[in-house]
Amino acid sequence: MTVAVVLVGLTLGTYVLKAAGPLLLGGRELPSAVLRLAELLPAALLAALVAVNTFSSADRLVLDARAVGLVAATLALTLRLPFVAVVVVAAAVTALTRLVAG
Amino acid sequence: MPPCPTAPRRAIHRQAASLALAAMPFGIGFGVVSVEAGLALWEACAFSVFVFTGSAQFAAVDVLGEGGAAVAAIAAGIGLNLRSLAFGVAMAPALAGSVWKRALWSQLMIDEATAVGTAQRDLRWQRYGYLAGGIAVFITWNLSTLAGAAVFSSAGDAITTWGIDATIPAAFLALLWPRLASPDQRRAALAGAAIGLVLVPVAPAGVSIIVAGLGVLAGWCTPARTRSGS
Numbered sequence: 183m184t185v186a187v188v189l190v191g192l193t194l195g196t197y198v199l200k201a202a203g204p205l206l207l208g209g210r211e212l213p214s215a216v217l218r219l220a221e222l223l224p225a226a227l228l229a230a231l232v233a234v235n236t237f238s239s240a241d242r243l244v245l246d247a248r249a250v251g252l253v254a255a256t257l258a259l260t261l262r263l264p265f266v267a268v269v270v271v272a273a274a275v276t277a278l279t280r281l282v283a284g
Numbered sequence: 285m286p287p288c289p290t291a292p293r294r295a296i297h298r299q300a301a302s303l304a305l306a307a308m309p310f311g312i313g314f315g316v317v318s319v320e321a322g323l324a325l326w327e328a329c330a331f332s333v334f335v336f337t338g339s340a341q342f343a344a345v346d347v348l349g350e351g352g353a354a355v356a357a358i359a360a361g362i363g364l365n366l367r368s369l370a371f372g373v374a375m376a377p378a379l380a381g382s383v384w385k386r387a388l389w390s391q392l393m394i395d396e397a398t399a400v401g402t403a404q405r406d407l408r409w410q411r412y413g414y415l416a417g418g419i420a421v422f423i424t425w426n427l428s429t430l431a432g433a434a435v436f437s438s439a440g441d442a443i444t445t446w447g448i449d450a451t452i453p454a455a456f457l458a459l460l461w462p463r464l465a466s467p468d469q470r471r472a473a474l475a476g477a478a479i480g481l482v483l484v485p486v487a488p489a490g491v492s493i494i495v496a497g498l499g500v501l502a503g504w505c506t507p508a509r510t511r512s513g514s
Binding site (some may be wrong): 184197207218222226227230231241243262271275 | 298305306308309310312323327330331334335337339340341342343344346348354357358360361362363364365366367368369370371372373374375376379383386387388389390391393445446447448449450451452453454455456457458459460461463464468469470473474475476478479480481484485486489492493496497498499500502503504
């Protein structure tokens with residue numbers, strides 16, 4: 183049920199953002215504050231998603247094999263590896279850490 | 285000099301095809317993450333058809349997987365996709381047509397379509413590029429979501445054994461990475477990560493992500509000397 187609500191809500195919400203320009207705003211410009219928010223908000227949210235997905239389990243902060251995987255992913259990105267490689271390296275290193283740590 | 289009509293078309297097709305190929309690993313990743321979050325195969329595919337906005341889909345499904353409320357999942361997705369508002373304003377002059385056409389075309393308002401569209405000179409080719417990029421990515425995005433979800437819905441215990449859970453932060457990091465080149469966005473990112481982590485023990489699932497949006501305040505005010513270039 184929750185999934186259906188999110189599916190409908192997010193479809194409508196993202197569609198309004200996508201269609202506002204072509205359907206309503208015509209050639210008008212957006213206020214600079216909106217542009218600034220659109221630029222900065224993804225950075226803050228994505229970073230929180232990275233941090234929370236790496237260092238938490240339910241409502242506890244944890245440090246486990248996923249942190250090692252994230253370090254590996256950072257290295258892969260520094261080496262300009264493509265997306266697939268970054269994700270595969272993170273998974274492989276995490277799995278290997280779990281294997282070694284038991 | 286009148287523009288040669290075939291040259292831009294070929295270049296546009298090349299740009300659209302390469303972006304569509306590049307979107308496939310993300311699509312597969314979304315399929316995998318959806319299944320891991322507990323979504324059914326058709327639900328993962330429905331997200332890719334109807335929401336059709338990569339990072340918003342990832343974020344919403346992730347919040348769902350953590351057991352977060354629907355409102356938190358929707359807010360996280362919309363927050364990540366405010367930029368499509370700016371894309372729409374940029375593309376509006378090129379997307380001339382009846383209301384119905386514009387309404388339909390708007391569904392394709394993603395990074396790739398806007399990138400191919402705005403790379404062209406005159407409005408006619410901007411629209412052609414926008415549609416070529418959008419349609420090409422729509423096809424590969426949905427096929428790859430289906431592939432990712434189908435393959436991994438049979439994986440079960442393999443998720444922790446093979447470290448598949450670690451692909452989620454890695455995917456978000458890959459999306460974040462190009463943004464870290466800007467000092468403002470770097471500060472917003474650091475603040476967002478810090479707020480998110482601090483709230484984990486006290487806030488309900490998903491809420492920590494939304495509140496982390498306040499991290500934008502750390503990047504908002506820029507010292508005058510770093511701003512002079514823009």
